[in-house]
Amino acid sequence: MIQRQETPEAVYIHIPFCTNKCHYCDFNSYVLKGQPVMDYLDALEREMERTVLELPPGEIETIFVGGGTPTVLLPDQMESFLKRVRTYFPQTAANLEFTMEANPGTTDKEKLQAMKEGGVNRISFGVQSFDNKLLEGIGRIHNTDDVYRSLENARAVGFGNLSIDLMFGLPNQTLDTMNDSIDKALELGLTHYSIYSLKVEENTLFHTLFQKNQLPLPDEDVELDMFLLIMDRLKKAGYAQYEISNFAKPGYESRHNSMYWLNRSYYGLGAGAHGYTHGKRHVNIKGIQPYIDATLTRRPLLEHFEISEQEAMEDFMMVGLRLLRGVKRSDFHRQFGRELEDVFGGVLNKLVGQKLLDPTAEGYRLSEQGVLLGNEVFGQFLTGGV
Template sequence: MSKLQQQPARGHQGSHRTQAVYLHIPFCTNKCFYCDFNSYVLKDQPVMDYLVALDREMELTVAINPPGQIKSIFVGGGTPTVLKPNEMEYFLKSIRKHFPDWADDIEFSMEANPGTTDLEKLTVMKEGGVNRLSFGVQAFQNDLLSGIGRIHNTDDVYRSLENARKAGFDNMSIDLMFGLPNQTVEMLDESITKALALDLPHYSIYSLKVEENTLFHTMYQKNQLPLPHEDDELQMYLLLMSRMKEAGYEQYEISNFAKPGLHSRHNMTYWLNEDYYGLGAGAHGYVGRQRHMNIKGVNAYVDGVEQGLPRLDVNPISKEEAMEDFLMVGLRVMKGISRTHFEEQFEEQLDEIFAKPLHKMVSAGLLEVTEDGYCLSEQGILFGNDVFGEFIGSITS
């Protein structure tokens, strides 16, 4: 699951009903060395009990906050495609039962790992309404893949994509990573070449972050993690931006590239600071300017649903926090933030509320003024975290 799918965006209050759904399947065949997501190795897990509990959480959720017409559904993990065909069928029927009103052009994405997607399972997914697949490929060098704990090899990637096309999928995305241990600029260049040869509509390309509670963090602390030099990592990012642009892909967000009109609509929900349901163990959700996080453990989540909504944490979000988040997440998108959109959400003037940090970032050459707001400059893209950091606490502290 990508970082942004895990991070809160503090939804806003509005008269319209929620139109986006995130569902979490926390099972994996194994744990990757860099992964700090809420995921558990599949062996001996009560999968069907979990899916029944998830069905119940959906039922409770829509009873309290009835949905609008659903425009996007995203199933992340874990690895949702470790579900067996019969489990997958049950799960997809649950979604359709509780969220029956789908937009004609709904985007229904599911994360998939190469090596866990045979034709039978993909056919069940297609028949259940899934119409977009996001494959976690990460690299096209088998040594690098085994070095980060992935179970698939490059042959699995080609076979999975071939199976997906046979099952009728044409809207597909792959994730790549850079800044991996022992990765060189040349290796990333080769991965991009092989990825582009697949001629897919969408690519997500993330830099490795060494997170706590991962094997990589332990190795890093012992000085046993051979990460690329910072200069090489910068070269990797510059390379991928120029290569994707040359190939006709629009960089519509810091880590995401798409053919015109084929960006991830679900992720835009987060970046536009809009409401979405978050369902499943450890899932985050934002509805009516209230943020929640669910109980993380599989058995604890199943038990929790028996008592009601399986909440670990619920936070009402102040208008000021929501405004800060609007800038923080919105500036990730290349076209930037809109004064009009800000005013619609908050009935306040963007330039008045954030006059000081906006002026500072424009003066530093990291933000540019657009027709209706602000966007990252070319330099700002490289120092995005510094820019976002300027707005955290700028009106709440």
């Protein structure tokens, strides 16, 4: 199993601070006010140092800084943070993709300049909607003016590889307001768009409201129509849907996220971060102070467990089929030394028969119907191996 031998070529780093907690968010994030930011960055450096001693990196292809909202760091904090990243992961590919998530309204030119000088070359903005009333209703603190200003600042500093996230299925959202957001998004002419449906997660305000029947969500048919509209509009505008929720101009697909979808190994650093190295997955301690304290004596692991070959093969299918190109026999054989149909022939034939998968010259991919029922397809592989 190649995951037990390969050195990760991808790095995920978690900055858990936010200006506020959105109503739908269950990520490991904490309101910035009063937090020990520099102590956290020091702890992150200690984790990086211990991690690379234990598993020395080779050439890094992708780095992704997520959150939280990494761009709440002040310019001097941002400069310090990025310097530490370069110190512990110095050997990077000539075409390194270095992404940072950002919230509109938290990226002035000084901060963006620090990001660019620190090696960041791709920014993903959490826009979510171009309807200010909807933004307020989901707990975002930015408005559409902040979006335009942030993108203008990024372009002025020299960033060309820009992505935005949009959401559908939001409370009180209609097909018309979704269409209007797509209009405004496409007018920006960006290289990449990620468009996600709302998931009501536990431990969020929306979950509490949902339990009380106080969350006015669109019905399932309207949500499906929104997804169909999104796919149609972006395809006609020249964006390829390369993954269920992601659309890009040619050559601008997210290479970091593709590492996940191809079931590749990656370093995971920071409070609550997940990693996958040498066939083992880990989750870090989530709380800020407990994370800081743990790094004083050890790697701040909360859980650490080995993935069996069967689990890894199931993961390969479930994440790989998210890519619209599908899974390839050659990739499966390279990772596991086994033939795809020998392991999953029964479930593959069943899904092809149900017209949820299409055979390709190289393997299998979701059919048009399968794209709409992805979770049902993926779940089949949890019991589909022989």
